[in-house]
Amino acid sequence: MSRGHQEHPARPMGHHDDHGHGHGHGDHAAHGSMKDYVTGFVLAVILTAIPFWLVMSKAVDNSARMGIILLAFAAVQIVVHIKYFLHMNGKSEGGWNMLSMIFTIVIVGITLSGSLWVMYHMNHNMMPTMSPENMPTETVPQSMQGMQGMQHNMQQSK
Structure with missing residues (x-):
């Protein structure tokens, strides 16, 4: 073999047209069409815009219910991304x-x-004793209040 026509050490001999994709050029079933990508994009935009509108307009008063609604939209959007962009199926x-x-x-x-x-x-x-209602409101702990300079800082903070 001439120096200009050496085989790549990781490739077997005779595989000059292998592009390292892991599939042949006739295997287009795993890839989506332009229609699939556009459908996925439109669904993703809609599934983003609706929860955004719900939050910004405060359409749901109950925060727990709003959280459940947002999680449901997020789950549906995950499915859309898996199907239309990652092309994963059974x-x-x-x-x-x-x-x-x-x-x-x-x-x-x-x-x-x-x-x-x-x-x-x-x-x-x-x-x-650790609940927020029982926590002291002072900025300097009592054990440090006798230290030099701590009274001055405590007076400024009040």
């Missing part, structure tokens, strides 16, 4: 993509629900 990659997505959703759900549960119970079971 048939892609032999179903392994969808299985990994389901696993990720389960782990994220467990993490989020567990974190919310811990934060709620930590707040609920907080010691009575």
Whole structure:
């Protein structure tokens, strides 16, 4: 072989037209058409604009209900992105993509629900002396009030 026509060390001999995409040029089923991308974009814009309008216009008074509505819109938007932009479905990659997505959703759900549960119970079971109503309003702790210079700073803060 001449010096100008050397094979790439990572490629097997005879694969000059392999572009490293991992698929052949005839495999266009995994890629979306322009119609799919436009549909996904329009749905994503709508699914962003509606929650934005709901929050800005204060259309829902109850904050818990607003949170649930926003989470529902977010979940639908995730599905739109997965279908139209990532082209994931039960048939892609032999179903392994969808299985990994389901696993990720389960782990994220467990993490989020567990974190919310811990934060709620930590707040609920907080010691009575540590509740915000019983916290002192002064800026200098009592143990430091006798220190030189602390009275001057405390008087300025009042």
